Amino acid sequence: MSRQRRGEETRLRILQAAEACFAQNGYDATSVAEICKHAGLSKGAFYHHFSSKQALFIELLNRWLENLDMQFESARTEAKDVPEGLFRMAEMTGSIFQEASGQFPILFEFWVQAVRDPQIWKAAIAPYHRYRAFFSQMIKAGISEGSLRPVDPDLTAQVLVSLAVGLLLQGSLDPDGADWAGVVQDSIKMLLRDLER
């Protein structure tokens, strides 16, 4: 095994150990020492890969979002038009909710940290801006291809992102309170009825 590959495997082992520890005890209550113990590694190995628990957490979040981005990209390219692409993304959200449900409490802690720490704040804010830009682009493409009415792309993107964030929050606080996957799909259908030409 190459040195580089071994390095990547150690990195992944730390990330997975951290994910497990955070899910069980929360972000604040988890120490670097515990993550190392769980991963079967020394602190030296940890700090070779991550400068801090905070840096590790930001990488966890970014990996999770990269995965989501890839799914969204493929939904967009495989769909025949923008409304179908949006609806496919809504369908995916069902599995996203299930996969990620254990991670949501960590997201709340992340927000608490974000309010107090400028570096975490930047990492917490970035995805919102990115998804707003992504959906705004997509709405513009829909208007160009003639599948959507000439709505305001930025406002519509903001509504989509806000709706998704609101559903994510309620779904993570109250997983049994509704059929969240169904609600996501029905909400998007409702919005699309207004948006489609």
Add this chain to the structure above:
Amino acid sequence: MSRQRRGEETRLRILQAAEACFAQNGYDATSVAEICKHAGLSKGAFYHHFSSKQALFIELLNRWLENLDMQFESARTEAKDVPEGLFRMAEMTGSIFQEASGQFPILFEFWVQAVRDPQIWKAAIAPYHRYRAFFSQMIKAGISEGSLRPVDPDLTAQVLVSLAVGLLLQGSLDPDGADWAGVVQDSIKMLLRDLER
């Protein structure tokens, strides 16, 4: 001054002191001792009014929401029809954002607590259910009076609440990232265009 009124004033002084301490140092980092010091009261006085910091926090949240409920109720009764009522509520949200912006970080901490503590969880979940029921009723009234199309009231209420929660979250993380009051109004206008008969 009657004994009852003096009691109510002490209670209010504790609540205001707690609000100030939470806003400055966060929920976790604030002790009952600090709240007492800030309020100029003994711990005995505190525990005469609240069984715990947690109970105090739930009352803070409920008072804030009662205030919101009253504003919503008056918007609803003063408007000539349901669409106008909904739009008035959206207009209010601007001032709500401003008034409450210092409180949002505490809300995140509250959610972190809610995931770990069943009693806080119940208090955190209740408002979502209440607002969903409130808006569902309102949508039904709009359909009855003929101002709204015969949409699914529960789904529409869920969309409204989710959108509001998502905007609240983004607005509190990133107050300067958008004209949030304007976004709320424009989003509701967009939804209303689809809902109105």
